[in-house]
Amino acid sequence: MNLPPLVQSFVLHFGEMGSRWGINRTVGQIYALLYVSPRPLCADDIVEALGVSRSNVSMGLRELQAWNLVLLRHIPDDRRDHFTTPEDVWQILRVLAEERKKREVDPTLSVLRELLMQTPTSEAERHAQARMAEMHGLIERLTTWYEDVKKLETERLAALLALGAKVTRLLEAKDRVVGLVRGRKEG
Amino acid sequence: MNLPPLVQSFVLHFGEMGSRWGINRTVGQIYALLYVSPRPLCADDIVEALGVSRSNVSMGLRELQAWNLVLLRHIPDDRRDHFTTPEDVWQILRVLAEERKKREVDPTLSVLRELLMQTPTSEAERHAQARMAEMHGLIERLTTWYEDVKKLETERLAALLALGAKVTRLLEAKDRVVGLVRGRKEG
DNA sequence: CCGTGATTTCAGGATTTTCTGAAAGATATG
DNA sequence: CATATCTTTCAGAAAATCCTGAAATCACGG
Numbered sequence: 123m124n125l126p127p128l129v130q131s132f133v134l135h136f137g138e139m140g141s142r143w144g145i146n147r148t149v150g151q152i153y154a155l156l157y158v159s160p161r162p163l164c165a166d167d168i169v170e171a172l173g174v175s176r177s178n179v180s181m182g183l184r185e186l187q188a189w190n191l192v193l194l195r196h197i198p199d200d201r202r203d204h205f206t207t208p209e210d211v212w213q214i215l216r217v218l219a220e221e222r223k224k225r226e227v228d229p230t231l232s233v234l235r236e237l238l239m240q241t242p243t244s245e246a247e248r249h250a251q252a253r254m255a256e257m258h259g260l261i262e263r264l265t266t267w268y269e270d271v272k273k274l275e276t277e278r279l280a281a282l283l284a285l286g287a288k289v290t291r292l293l294e295a296k297d298r299v300v301g302l303v304r305g306r307k308e309g
Numbered sequence: 310m311n312l313p314p315l316v317q318s319f320v321l322h323f324g325e326m327g328s329r330w331g332i333n334r335t336v337g338q339i340y341a342l343l344y345v346s347p348r349p350l351c352a353d354d355i356v357e358a359l360g361v362s363r364s365n366v367s368m369g370l371r372e373l374q375a376w377n378l379v380l381l382r383h384i385p386d387d388r389r390d391h392f393t394t395p396e397d398v399w400q401i402l403r404v405l406a407e408e409r410k411k412r413e414v415d416p417t418l419s420v421l422r423e424l425l426m427q428t429p430t431s432e433a434e435r436h437a438q439a440r441m442a443e444m445h446g447l448i449e450r451l452t453t454w455y456e457d458v459k460k461l462e463t464e465r466l467a468a469l470l471a472l473g474a475k476v477t478r479l480l481e482a483k484d485r486v487v488g489l490v491r492g493r494k495e496g
Numbered sequence: 497c498c499g500t501g502a503t504t505t506c507a508g509g510a511t512t513t514t515c516t517g518a519a520a521g522a523t524a525t526g
Numbered sequence: 527c528a529t530a531t532c533t534t535t536c537a538g539a540a541a542a543t544c545c546t547g548a549a550a551t552c553a554c555g556g
Binding site: 333334335361362363364365368388 | 513
């Protein structure tokens with residue numbers, strides 16, 4: 123590996139974090155490299171930069187494409203495929219959220235649904251099912267919130283984030299206003 | 310493994326999902342078992358229920374405790390340690406978010422900070438640093454939002470979730486009101 | 497349809513992670 | 527403090543994952 127020190131540190135870090143993020147070292151490194159690269163790279167550029175085998179890069183790129191985290195680009199007058207990451211970090215965030223949900227949450231949600239359909243045949247099962255119902259309820263709340271929020275344009279999403287917990291104040295204000303109006307009408 | 314079918318399906322599913330969630334099969338199964346169990350279990354109960362070695366259970370419990378996902382309980386007149394999961398699923402959600410942030414986000418944030426302190430010595434490094442700054446900015450926004458929101462009591466948090474993207478309407482309403490008031494004062 | 501270069505597949509070797517049994521370490525009790 | 531009971535540690539076996547090089551496949555220009 124022969125990269126500018128800053129880039130190298132970044133790439134190595136992503137490689138190390140890979141296992142915690144559910145991807146392997148090479149995949150993490152490829153992603154990091156593409157993320158900071160000023161132009162799309164072809165597979166051989168990556169082999170060169172990271173010092174791993176060509177086939178490993180091929181598999182890594184395949185996985186990252188499955189994650190929608192890298193995009194195929196064609197460079198005029200070059201037969202080789204080139205790859206980049208989406209430019210916009212917000213876009214990357216969306217993709218990441220979507221894919222993780224798909225892989226880490228949806229399967230559990232569907233298993234829970236299925237198990238909740240069944241009729242318990244003992245006290246133990248009845249209790250277990252009640253616990254599963256709680257979990258299911260929570261996950262469903264979270265996912266509907268997510269489905270809702272992900273439709274927002276980036277600007278609105280950013281505004282919402284910036285607001286943070288202050289939204290609750292807004293909520294209280296709303297309640298007061300609504301209460302006031304009701305009061306007037308009814309009183 | 311000899312468990313009621315409903316429980317068994319749940320436990321096996323958690324075992325399978327384990328690898329996607331960054332824990333191993335046994336840890337996933339132990340968690341699932343404790344989650345649906347109506348009373349705290351001791352290590353040998355778990356060995357019995359899951360059919361894995363005593364030492365494996367010991368290590369699994371240790372890991373789950375490090376995650377704050379299982380709690381040690383003492384049963385009167387029993388020397389053995391017993392274990393449960395937190396009752397409240399919201400509490401579990403909080404713990405999970407906190408721990409994942411600590412493991413999966415914080416290290417990257419600190420590496421990014423460090424790399425952003427350095428002075429780039431080439432155009433390549435300058436560009437890489439700019440990209441890192443974007444990533445850093447996004448992560449920081451997300452984490453401050455998170456720090457903010459995690460302080461909310463469960464009830465408020467639930468209200469916020471239920472509101473979903475509708476908050477933006479509230480935001481718009483607020484903007485209008487503020488605009489109106491300003492308009493009056495200034496016009 | 498041949499040749500060239502790019503890419504993917506895949507079997508098996510290397511590495512990492514998980515799991516086990518045996519032994520050592522705790523801790524309460526008489 | 528000896529014993530019985532419960533827990534943890536740890537070295538190595540077992541399993542899973544990752545990575546490579548060789549071969550196969552693909553895609554395009556001539």
